[in-house]
Structures are given as structure tokens and as C-alpha cells.
Ligand SMILES: Nc1ncnc2c1ncn2[C@@H]1O[C@H](COP(=O)(O)OP(=O)(O)O)[C@@H](O)[C@H]1O
């Protein structure tokens with residue numbers, strides 16, 4: 001018996017020791033909020049002693065002792081009441097300001113001291129300082145917020161998808177690029193953002209240890225598909241996001257629209273090739289001019305003496321036939337030299353002011369006799385307004401005739417030739433278009449057709465000087481020649497010239 005009491009005594013003492021050595025401030029309450037006991041840690045922390053608080057309610061303590069304000073649960077539903085209803089442990093986190101003015105956080109866990117169906121007689125309240133945890137949480141949420149802002153404000157599209165390919169993140173730039181809002185993107189699978197098979201290919205590359213770092217896709221150019229079904233070239237990088245245990249959790253990708261960059265690049269390439277073309281034509285021009293000058297003088301003597309000889313020979317002389325061949329070919333050479341000189345801009349244009357439409361009429365009249373004319377339908381689509389230009393009319397006639405003959409050649413005898421004149425008043429430009437329904441210029445020849453001696457025609461038929469001469473003459477007259485369009489449906493050559501500004505005085509003059 002005595003032993004039993006001794007035992008119980010010991011047990012009670014032991015329990016007290018445990019209670020006092022708990023490292024959290026701890027209280028034992030009765031269901032009516034009366035404080036039955038407080039452990040040593042509690043007193044240390046709150047600078048209280050037993051008599052001050054034992055037997056009183058927590059509410060009383062709070063209202064009297066201001067420095068114990070952190071002891072207050074006011075403003076929340078009393079966890080003790082909740083515990084009595086639910087018979088389950090309850091907790092509450094409270095924020096307060098300590099005596100130094102700093103924010104402190106406390107978590108209070110209320111646990112019933114009872115087992116099973118027993119009525120709750122005592123409640124143990126353990127108080128933990130969670131200030132450090134709260135500070136970390138706050139820091140974490142601040143960082144999260146910052147990351148969110150960085151992601152949202154990025155000019156690159158950023159997107160993340162879970163393992164099933166469902167979109168879990170889409171920033172504003174990605175919304176604009178793909179044409180989805182982050183909200184409806186939830187309903188779309190990542191595979192729908194790419195042409196068929198591409199998403200899988202990207203995943204394969206991401207998982208391939210031989211391509212860059214595993215789980216990372218180096219900058220790659222792909223096409224994406226927008227909501228409207230438009231394919232857009234983009235530059236992308238992607239990464240797999242792994243769980244701590246190495247499982248794949250999600251994939252994230254960053255996209256940059258390449259359309260603008262590609263357009264600029266294309267323009268640059270075009271400008272480069274134009275520069276190359278004009279440099280090439282300029283150096284060929286110098287060469288052609290040199291050759292033409294060298295040949296011109298001997299050729300003039302050949303023609304002069306040849307003609308003299310023909311005059312001297314009797315009409316039935318056996319050599320007369322041969323001589324006329326010589327002279328014919330010498331004339332041909334003279335034509336070539338003339339064209340070369342025109343191309344290399346070695347002939348001085350004799351400028352005059354005339355109506356553009358008249359130029360078309362005269363050029364057509366000059367080739368009227370050509371057999372080629374036969375089955376070609378000629379459409380004249382001339383501007384009603386009488387456009388004036390100031391240029392060398394003969395030279396331009398030569399250009400037009402050459403272009404018309406090229407068109408006839410391309411149509412191989414039948415088709416439609418359309419000659420159009422118009423102007424751009426604001427730009428001060430006059431235009432002539434020569435359109436045929438021939439077979440077009442193959443793309444591989446486009447950069448060569450203005451080269452002197454480039455021809456696809458059989459020997460004796462083409463000299464390859466028509467377009468190069470036209471190029472030279474147009475430049476000389478401050479104009480331009482270009483291939484406006486060409487393809488299996490035909491070719492349109494565009495001539496551009498500065499429009500002569502009409503002065504009032506001019507209206508009274510008659511111009512031919
Ligand atoms: N209207 C056209 N349609 C198709 N090809 C053309 C046309 N005009 C020019 N070409 C091509 O450009 C080449 C060069 O033309 P050009 O300088 O006039 O020389 P040529 O007519 O003596 O061949 C032609 O041989 C032909 O292949």
C-alpha cells in the first residue's frame with residue numbers, strides 16, 4: 001500500500017519533471033479556460049510566476065497583463081471552444097508585436113488530455129514561436145511573386161506543361177504568340193501547339209542524353225501553330241523539371257517569334273544580292289565598253305572599205321556574193337557594239353520631252369512587219385492621262401522593241417502581249433509594263449538575264465544583249481527596269497521613269 005502511494009508520488013513528480021522540461025511554453029487548462037498549470041519554460045518566456053496566473057482564466061490574464069498580449073486569441077474563434085465541440089486537437093497562429101516592435105508569430109496547439117469517449121477535463125496548450133518559419137514563408141512568397149512578375153513581363157513566350165501535356169503556366173507573351181488566353185489553354189494539350197509529331201520529337205530530344213545536357217533542349221528553330229492554325233517560325237529552348245526523386249514533373253519552354261527577324265534577314269539578303277547584281281553589271285559594263293571601243297574602229301574601216309569595194313566591183317562579179325556576206329556580218333557586229341555601248345552607258349542620251357503613250361505606239365509600229373506578230377493578240381492598256389517624260393526617245397524605243405521581241409519569243413508565236421502605261425503622281429513616276437503569256441523565266445536564270453551575252457536562245461537567234469542594253473539605257477535615263485513577275489503564266493517587265501512635271505507653258509505647245 002505504502003509502496004503504491006510512493007509509486008504514485010513518484011509518478012506525479014516524474015510527470016511534473018516532464019512538464020517542466022518541455023522546451024515549448026506549455027499550459028494546462030480546464031474546459032472553462034481556468035489555468036491549472038504552467039511549465040517552467042512558460043514562466044521564463046513570459047516573466048510570470050505560478051501564483052500570478054494559476055486559477056485564473058486566460059482571458060483575464062490577457063486583459064490585465066499587457067506584456068502578455070501574445071497570449072490573446074481575441075479575434076479568432078476560441079480554439080478551446082472548437083476543441084470542446086470537435087473533441088479534436090485545434091491550433092491557431094497569432095501575430096503580435098513584441099516589446100522591440102518586431103512582428104512575432106506564435107502557433108498554439110490545443111490538445112485534449114483524454115482518451116476515447118472520456119469527457120474532456122483538461123487541455124494541454126503548447127505554444128511555439130513560429131516567427132522564423134513565418135518570415136521564411138513570407139520571403140518565399142515574395143520571391144514567388146517576383147518570379148511571377150518576371151515571367152509575366154518577359155517578352156519571350158514562357159509556357160509550362162505537366163506530364164500529361166496540360167498547360168499549367170502561360171505568360172502574356174505566350175498568350176499573344178499562340179493566340180490563347182492562359183485560361184482556355186488549360187483545355188488544350190501541348191501537342192496542339194506544334195505541327196503533328198513535333199512535340200514528341202522535342203520530348204525525345206529533351207530526354208536524349210546525347211543532345212546537350214539531359215533534360216535541356218538547346219536553342220532550336222521550330223514552327224508552332226497558333227489558335228487560328230497559322231504556323232509561325234520560332235526559336236525555342238526547353239527543359240524538363242524534375243522532382244527530387246528524379247521523376248519528371250513538368251516541362252517548361254521559352255519561345256521567341258522569328259517572323260520579324262526572318263523578314264529583316266530576307267530583306268538584307270535581297271539587298272545584298274541586288275548590290276552584287278549591280279556591282280557585277282557595272283564591272284561587266286566596263287569590260288563591255290572596253291571591248292566595244294576596241295572593235296568599233298576596225299569595224300568602221302571594214303564596213304567603209306567593204307562598201308567601197310562593192311561599189312567598185314562589176315554587178316556580175318563572182319566575189320560580190322561573198323562580199324555581201326562579209327558586210328552583213330560586219331553590220332551585225334556593229335549592232336552588237338552599239339548595244340554594248342548602250343549597256344555600258346557609253347552613248348550619250350539625246351533627251352527630249354514626249355508623251356509616254358506615243359513611245360508605245362511608235363515601238364509597235366517599228367516592229368509591225370515582224371512575222372512573229374502573226375498570232376499574238378496585242379492589248380494596249382494606256383493611261384488616259386497623257387504622261388510626259390523627258391528621255392532619249394530613240395533609246396527607249398530600242399528598249400521597248402527588245403522587250404516586245406523577247407515577249408514574242410517567249411510566247412513562241414501565240415499568246416497575248418499587254419502594254420500598260422500608268423503613273424504614280426505623288427511619287428512623280430511613270431511606268432510601262434510589258435506583259436506576255438509565255439513560259440516565264442526559270443528562277444535559276446533570274447539573276448543572269450541582265451548579264452550581257454546571257455541567252456537561252458539558239459546560236460544566231462539571240463545575242464543575249466537585249467536586256468543588258470535595256471538595263472544600261474534605263475539607268476542612263478534615270479529610270480529602272482525590273483522583272484515585276486514571272487512564272488508559267490507569263491512574264492511582266494516593268495519600266496520606271498521619272499515623270500516630267502508639267503508647266504503651264506507646256507500645255508500650249510504641241511508635243512509629238
Ligand atoms: N519575256 C520573257 N520571257 C521569258 N524569258 C525571257 C523573257 N525576256 C528575256 N528572257 C530570257 O532572258 C534571256 C536574255 O534576254 P536578252 O538579254 O533579251 O537576250 P536574247 O533575247 O538575245 O536571248 C533570254 O534568252 C530569255 O531566256
Ligand SMILES: [Mg+2]
Nearest residue numbers: 402406466467
Ligand atoms: Mg532579247
